[in-house]
Amino acid sequence: MALCEPVWTYALDHPHQSDVTEVFRLGAASAVRSGNAAWVVRMRCQLARPLWESERLDESGREIAGALAAVDLLGPSVRDRKLHASAIEFRGMLNSARGDWNAAIGDFARSRELHRMIPNPYGVLLQTYRMGQASAELGDLEEAERLLTEAHDAAVADHRERMTARTGFVLGGVLRRLGRTDEARRLYGEALARARERGSEFEQVRVLDAFAELTRDEGRDTEAEEHRAAADAIRNRNGLGRGEN
Numbered sequence: 344m345a346l347c348e349p350v351w352t353y354a355l356d357h358p359h360q361s362d363v364t365e366v367f368r369l370g371a372a373s374a375v376r377s378g379n380a381a382w383v384v385r386m387r388c389q390l391a392r393p394l395w396e397s398e399r400l401d402e403s404g405r406e407i408a409g410a411l412a413a414v415d416l417l418g419p420s421v422r423d424r425k426l427h428a429s430a431i432e433f434r435g436m437l438n439s440a441r442g443d444w445n446a447a448i449g450d451f452a453r454s455r456e457l458h459r460m461i462p463n464p465y466g467v468l469l470q471t472y473r474m475g476q477a478s479a480e481l482g483d484l485e486e487a488e489r490l491l492t493e494a495h496d497a498a499v500a501d502h503r504e505r506m507t508a509r510t511g512f513v514l515g516g517v518l519r520r521l522g523r524t525d526e527a528r529r530l531y532g533e534a535l536a537r538a539r540e541r542g543s544e545f546e547q548v549r550v551l552d553a554f555a556e557l558t559r560d561e562g563r564d565t566e567a568e569e570h571r572a573a574a575d576a577i578r579n580r581n582g583l584g585r586g587e588n
Contacts, residue, residue: 364393371406380416383409384426388433395440407434421461428457428466435473439480448477468497472510479517487517508537512550519557527557544581548574 374382435450458466475490515530538546
């Protein structure tokens with residue numbers, strides 16, 4: 344189970360790795376055998392993510408259900424209360440993968456409230472970010488901008504590089520949809536620089552694709568093709584087709 348934590352960090356920057364699923368499956372099985380409720384919650388949530396990323400939604404749902412069942416056995420410690428909030432967040436992420444954004448935003452709001460009660464400022468930041476994503480998917484761009492700006496400002500103030508990049512990228516997409524392309528371009532540029540610093544090719548592809556769309560919309564076709572070619576080069580290097588990132 345100790346191996347799963349560094350693998351989890353790796354998987355965030357390099358999703359869709361088949362070996363990762365098996366590592367987490369072993370971790371979840373070990374946690375169940377141990378009878379430790381906290382380990383069961385954490386390991387089953389970790390396993391759920393690569394399952395939904397590979398569109399095995401029913402399997403992922405069973406892992407989330409098992410994690411939530413174990414939540415009832417947790418104690419009152421700060422660690423256990425964080426795990427409770429995290430399990431609710433994972434249910435929201437699975438609902439996101441299913442396209443049920445209304446259910447997802449409800450889960451993220453509940454998780455944020457649990458984090459506030461601990462209190463756990465980082466948990467509040469993360470759920471605010473997820474609520475902003477869900478609001479954008481639901482077409483409520485003004486609310487998405489408000490939530491994502493709050494999350495991005497908090498990430499910058501707290502010197503959280505990964506979350507600064509993630510919140511900035513999604514906020515950039517909302518600003519682009521609102522027609523504020525100069526602000527979007529700045530945030531995309533910052534997100535791309537941070538992705539390159541971390542060596543996250545998955546994140547680089549996402550940002551390059553977004554840059555291609557932005558510059559295409561502005562009629563800058565040559566620049567758009569350059570961004571698209573850079574993204575495709577990364578896909579080819581990793582054996583991915585377009586749209587599989």
